Amino acid sequence: MTIRFNEMELQAPILRAIEELGYExxxxxxxxxxxxxxxxRDIVGQAQTGTGKTAAFSIPILQKVDPKxxxxxxxxxxxxxxxxxxxxxxxxxxxxFMHGIKAIPIYGGQDIARQIRALKAGVQIVIGTPGRVxxxxxxxxxxxxxxxxxxxxxxxxxxxxxFREDIETILKEMPEERQTLLFSATxxxxxxxxxxxxxxxxxxxKVVKKELTVPKxxxxxxxxxxxxxxxxxxxxxxxxxxxxxxxxxxxxxxxxELVTSLTGRGFFAExxxxxxxxxxxxxxxxxxxxxxxxxxxxxxxxxxxIDVDDVEAVFxxxxxxxxxxxxxxxxxxxxxxxxxxxxxxxxxxxxxxxRDIQRYCKTKIKIMPIPSVNDVTAVKAEKIxxxxxxxxxxxxxxKMISLIETKVNESDYTALDVAAAFLKMSMGxxxxxxxxVTPDFGDTGAEQGMVRxxxxxxxxxxxxxxxxxxxxxxxxxxxxxxxxxxDMYDKYTFVEVPREYAADVIQVMKExxxxxxxxxxxxxxxK
Ligand code: AMP
Numbered sequence: 370m371t372i373r374f375n376e377m378e379l380q381a382p383i384l385r386a387i388e389e390l391g392y393e394x395x396x397x398x399x400x401x402x403x404x405x406x407x408x409x410r411d412i413v414g415q416a417q418t419g420t421g422k423t424a425a426f427s428i429p430i431l432q433k434v435d436p437k438x439x440x441x442x443x444x445x446x447x448x449x450x451x452x453x454x455x456x457x458x459x460x461x462x463x464x465x466f467m468h469g470i471k472a473i474p475i476y477g478g479q480d481i482a483r484q485i486r487a488l489k490a491g492v493q494i495v496i497g498t499p500g501r502v503x504x505x506x507x508x509x510x511x512x513x514x515x516x517x518x519x520x521x522x523x524x525x526x527x528x529x530x531x532f533r534e535d536i537e538t539i540l541k542e543m544p545e546e547r548q549t550l551l552f553s554a555t556x557x558x559x560x561x562x563x564x565x566x567x568x569x570x571x572x573x574x575k576v577v578k579k580e581l582t583v584p585k586x587x588x589x590x591x592x593x594x595x596x597x598x599x600x601x602x603x604x605x606x607x608x609x610x611x612x613x614x615x616x617x618x619x620x621x622x623x624x625x626e627l628v629t630s631l632t633g634r635g636f637f638a639e640x641x642x643x644x645x646x647x648x649x650x651x652x653x654x655x656x657x658x659x660x661x662x663x664x665x666x667x668x669x670x671x672x673x674x675i676d677v678d679d680v681e682a683v684f685x686x687x688x689x690x691x692x693x694x695x696x697x698x699x700x701x702x703x704x705x706x707x708x709x710x711x712x713x714x715x716x717x718x719x720x721x722x723x724r725d726i727q728r729y730c731k732t733k734i735k736i737m738p739i740p741s742v743n744d745v746t747a748v749k750a751e752k753i754x755x756x757x758x759x760x761x762x763x764x765x766x767x768k769m770i771s772l773i774e775t776k777v778n779e780s781d782y783t784a785l786d787v788a789a790a791f792l793k794m795s796m797g798x799x800x801x802x803x804x805x806v807t808p809d810f811g812d813t814g815a816e817q818g819m820v821r822x823x824x825x826x827x828x829x830x831x832x833x834x835x836x837x838x839x840x841x842x843x844x845x846x847x848x849x850x851x852x853x854x855x856d857m858y859d860k861y862t863f864v865e866v867p868r869e870y871a872a873d874v875i876q877v878m879k880e881x882x883x884x885x886x887x888x889x890x891x892x893x894x895x896k
Pocket of ligand 1: 424
């Protein structure tokens with residue numbers, strides 16, 4: 370069931386913001402919850418982070434808040450300061466084109482006087498942690514008399530953190546005539562009790578999940594930083610050079626941006642999403658079918674309507690918002706007994722979403738280190754050598770052999786030299802690939818060709834140079850003999866690694882431990 374936002378009775382400025390964000394359709398929890406909340410009913414929504422639940426309550430709240438009324442009209446309670454900020458940011462994104470709406474986060478740790486000033490200036494929506502909201506309630510710096518909506522976000526988490534009493538005190542202070550929205554990943558007894566006591570005739574919404582069968586294909590994921598996503602995808606595309614592949618993004622805007630980045634790097638990529646006219650879709654699909662475009666970048670909705678199943682690899686540029694999307698996406702590869710691979714790029718906390726997907730789909734997605742430039746070269750060479758094998762077995766090469774013999778006889782080169790040159794030629798311009806992914810670390814005070822890295826562990830932590838060497842070689846797969854000088858001090862260490870390995874070493878080591886200790890590693894500052 371596809372429901373687009375513009376099928377809802379939402380104000381034009383909200384729809385415009387959603388359009389600008391590039392959301393193609395509602396996620397399952399949004400499709401179920403938004404109509405109910407717009408109707409004015411209380412709701413208990415069971416949804417995890419990453420499913421689009423924030424928008425599920427933020428959009429209807431914004432729709433219902435009256436910009437002409439300056440007093441507080443909606444309160445969102447969140448377990449942590451981070452979440453309060455995140456929800457507030459999301460509200461700001463959706464209210465970008467609305468006039469006269471003010472939403473602010475209030476949380477412990479932030480200067481209370483500043484919050485009081487902000488509240489006095491007239492705020493319609495407060496997104497706060499229960500403790501701090503209570504604090505303001507007691508000081509009478511927030512008044513609930515005009516509040517008509519309250520949302521509890523990650524209610525189970527708030528209870529785990531011991532906020533039950535605070536939440537109940539706040540709920541008791543709220544006007545009787547109000548709408549109460551409760552969102553929680555799990556529904557233990559105490560949550561149901563709160564729902565029973567403080568809600569009226571609440572609709573229970575949870576995304577009913579079908580039994581999913583995950584195709585038996587190899588699935589990998591890579592932990593990446595947001596700014597490295599295009600680089601990592603490019604390396605994977607270089608390394609596996611799939612003849613045809615699908616890359617999935619969560620928004621239309623992301624599809625457009627990624628197509629621009631990939632084509633800028635010399636890949637033949639086309640994008641597909643709901644904004645394209647039929648004629649454009651046909652052109653894109655033809656180009657993909659006849660092999661002109663090797664990469665099709667698409668949203669879930671757009672990909673659903675196309676009959677391309679036979680792809681060598683699927684890349685999840687964004688982690689899908691719903692487990693079912695994951696299964697649909699990766700099911701596009703590995704058809705008809707062919708081998709297929711699925712790769713997912715994961716940023717920060719999305720790793721939890723991936724864990725949910727694995728658990729729910731009963732599948733294993735293996736973590737992989739981000740391939741280094743050397744890995745890319747080796748895999749590319751292997752692919753070409755495989756093809757060469759086929760040619761040697763099936764084709765008549767007499768004429769070619771005689772041409773090579775002539776070349777070898779006329780020069781000082783051996784047949785092996787000639788073969789190596791051909792291999793290099795077929796692999797394309799390797800230096801170019803390296804240029805794209807090797808960042809400039811500036812002068813770190815290292816020897817020529819090396820980068821000096823700073824690690825925040827030293828002798829005082831009982832670390833020896835051998836531990837550092839062993840950890841770097843072991844974690845990155847880079848030969849230990851390539852590691853340069855290691856200068857160890859009491860609390861930190863400098864180690865030199867070849868420039869082409871530096872980015873990988875930093876990336877991999879940031880996630881690793883040395884003798885059980887987490888580390889901070891970065892290029893050294895050279896004065
Ligand atoms: P949440 O579950 O609220 O943490 O949302 C996860 C992410 O999904 C956020 O980055 C949202 O901006 C994004 N998101 C929410 N709704 C949609 C949608 N309908 N389409 C695409 N992305 C969405």
